[in-house]
Amino acid sequence: MSSNAPQTTIPATGSPAPDFQLPSTPDQMVSLEEFRGRPVILVFYPADWSPVCGDQTSLYNELLPEFNRYGAEMLGISVDGSWCHLAFAHDRKLRFPLLADFEPKGAVARKYGVYRMTDGVSERALFVIDAEGKIHWSYVSPIGINPGADGILAALESLPKGATK
Secondary structure, rough: OOOOOOOOOOOOOOOEEOOOEEEEOOOOEEHHHHHHHEEEEEEEEEOOOOOHHHHHHHHHHHHHHHHHHHHOOOEEEEOOOOHHHHHHHHHHHOOOEEOOOOOOOOOOHHHHEEEEOOOEEEEEEEEOOOOOOOEEEEEOOOOOOOOOHHHHHHHHHOOOOOOOO
16 A cells, blocks of 8 residues: 555445535635535545646536536535635636635545545545435546546436436
């Protein structure tokens, strides 16, 4: 096992998604529980200003109308602080929240088994959580590769009928 491998196990398909509460701005918190009743796409990524992360978040921003067709909410999560997220979201004109898994650093990434201990960042990982709050699909991409959106769209399409808005 490499030293950059996740330190915990990724939650199994069908298991409850670990709940969390993270800042979306310096004074506003977002919790996973708020989105119960609709699908949620969690996008863990290493850092706001890296080239791959910028391309990945921009792609998802362009595809938000498609994700919304399934009633899905998208949340980006990295270890960057909320001030950094605000600047990055403004620069990229992102229309989905970026959540700061900043302090304690990587606590939520650890719950999802996607924290890279030696690098101090999360893996590039995707999770689709169903309306009941269970893991429906997950994927961990090589950190230097944009995983695209095909897996997310296939996972949303495969949700049981009536499980999306």
